[in-house]
Amino acid sequence: MRVAIAGAHGQVARRLGCLLAARGDTVVGIVRNPAHAADLRADGVEPVVLDLEQATVDQVAEVVRGADAVVFAAGAGPGSGAARKHTVDKGAALLLADAAERAGVRPYLLVSSMGVEQARQGTPPGMDPVFAVYLQAKLAAEDAILPRPGLGTVVLRPGRLTDDPGTGRVTLAHGVEYGEVPRDDVAAVLLALLDRGKTDEVVELVSGDTPIDEAVAALP
Numbered sequence: 223m224r225v226a227i228a229g230a231h232g233q234v235a236r237r238l239g240c241l242l243a244a245r246g247d248t249v250v251g252i253v254r255n256p257a258h259a260a261d262l263r264a265d266g267v268e269p270v271v272l273d274l275e276q277a278t279v280d281q282v283a284e285v286v287r288g289a290d291a292v293v294f295a296a297g298a299g300p301g302s303g304a305a306r307k308h309t310v311d312k313g314a315a316l317l318l319a320d321a322a323e324r325a326g327v328r329p330y331l332l333v334s335s336m337g338v339e340q341a342r343q344g345t346p347p348g349m350d351p352v353f354a355v356y357l358q359a360k361l362a363a364e365d366a367i368l369p370r371p372g373l374g375t376v377v378l379r380p381g382r383l384t385d386d387p388g389t390g391r392v393t394l395a396h397g398v399e400y401g402e403v404p405r406d407d408v409a410a411v412l413l414a415l416l417d418r419g420k421t422d423e424v425v426e427l428v429s430g431d432t433p434i435d436e437a438v439a440a441l442p
Contacts, residue, residue, distance in 0.1 A: 223242070223247045223248070223290045223291070223416065224247070224248040224249075224250070224288060224289045224290050225242055225247060225248070225249050225250070225289060225290060225291050225292070225293060225416065226249075226250040226251075226252065226285060226286040226289040226291075226292045226293070226327070227239060227249060227250070227251050227252065227267075227292075227293045227295055228252045228274060228292070228293065228294045228295065228296045228314065228318050229252070229253075229294065229295040229296025229297060229314075230249075230250075230251025230252055230253050230258075230262055230267060230269070230295070231251070231253045231255070231258040231261060231262065232295050232296065232297065233383075233385075233405050234295055234333060234380075234383070234405050234408050234409050234412075235251070235293070235295035235296075236261070236262075236265060237405055237406060237408075237409035238293065238295070238409040238412050238413060239251055239262065239265050239266070239267040240265050240266065240267075241409055241410065241413050242413065243265060243266030243267055244266065248268070249265075249266065249267040249268065250267070250268050250270055250285060250286070250289065251265075251267040251268065251269050251270065252270050252272050252274065252282075252285060252296075253269055253270070253271060253272075254271070254272070254273045254274065254275075255271075256271045259271060270285050272285060274296060274310070274313075274314035274317055274318065275306075275309045275310060275313065275314060277317065279317060279320045279321050279324055280321075280324070281321075282317055282318060282320075282321035283320075283321040283322075283324040283325040284325075285321075286318075286321055286322055286325050286327050287325040287326075287327070288325075288327075289325075289327045290327075291327065291328070291329050291330070291331065291416050292318060292321075292322045292327055292329075292330050292331070293330075293331040293333070293412060293416075294314070294315045294318050294319075294330070294331070294332045294333060295333045296310055296311075296314050296315070297310060297311055298310040298311055298356075303352065304351070304352050304355040307352070307355045307356045307358075307359040308355070308359050308362075310359075311356060311359035311360055311363060312359040312360070312362045312363045312366075315332060315363040315367065316363060316366055316367065318330070319366075319367045319370065319373060319375075322373060323370065323372055323373060328372065328373055328374040328421070329373065329374035329375065329376055329416075329419070329420070329421045330367065330373040330374065330375045330376070331375075331376045331378065331412060331415060331416070332363065332364065332367060332375060332376070332377045332378070333378055333380070333408075333412070334360045334363070334364055334377050334378065334379045335356070335357065335360050335379055335380065336379045336380060336381045336382075336400055336426050336427075336428075337357055337379075337400065338357050338360045338361040338364065338379065339361070340357060341354065341357040341358040341360075341361040342361065364377050364424070368424070371422075374421030374422060375421070375422065375423075376415055376420050376421060376422070376423045376424075376425075377423065377424040377425070378408070378411065378412065378415070378425060378427060379424070379425065379426040379427065380403050380408045380426075380427045380428075381400055381401045381402050381403050381426070381427065381428040381429075382400075382401070382402045382403070383402075383403065383404075383405050383408065384402050384403070384404050384405070385404070385405060386402075386404045386406075387404060387406060388404045388405075388406025388407040388409075388410060389404070389407060389429060390407065390410065390433060390434055391407075391429070391430055391431055391432060391433055391434070392407055392411060392427055392428065392429060392430045392432060392434055392437050393427070393428050393429070393430030393431070393432065393437070394411065394425050394426070394427050394430075394432070394434075394437040394438065394440075394441070395425060395426065396424055396425055396426060397426065398426045398427075398428055399428070400428070401428035401429060402428060402429060403427055403428050403429050404429070407427075407429065407434065408427065410434050411427055411434055411437075411438065414434050414435055414437075414438040415438055418438050418439065418441075420438065420441060423441055423442075425441065
């Protein structure tokens with residue numbers, strides 16, 4: 223399998239890249255910062271330095287062409303302001319979708335966030351305004367990408383991410399109660415979604431009791 227990952231130096235993305243590379247798959251990792259290329263090579267990932275806030279559709283399409291799937295795991299990061307939530311969490315996600323369509327690549331796995339539905343009602347009382355913009359940007363990306371049947375999109379909405387060791391057991395469904403999930407398990411779920419060839423799904427993910435392969439297999 224050949225998989226292109228946008229935001230490949232992120233914590234979930236690196237875990238996924240390592241899982242894929244360790245079993246012999248080819249992983250192309252798109253990163254903005256050239257300093258991150260060495261880390262990806264050490265993981266067994268082929269780095270491509272490309273700023274998704276500046277790149278064209280043709281440039282990204284050239285990178286992902288020939289892939290069996292694309293994964294959007296990029297994010298502006300917790301220290302960024304509201305403006306970059308829109309240019310990265312929304313804009314870069316749409317750019318990757320446009321490029322995948324142009325290159326004829328599917329499925330498209332979008333790492334989103336639990337809580338995005340709150341953004342339809344505006345900013346909840348007490349929520350950090352920048353975090354609210356993050357949810358709005360993620361929701362806008364989902365709303366723009368899901369109606370595209372040619373992409374075979376899977377939206378994965380993890381709960382609060384932790385660095386606890388993965389358990390290999392999760393709750394994976396639509397409309398689950400908010401909770402936590404280790405980054406290890408998020409990466410393992412993404413891998414299982416790729417292996418099962420799942421498409422046209424919107425699912426939320428928290429820790430649970432079901433083995434990951436069973437949880438993914440049980441999706442419609």
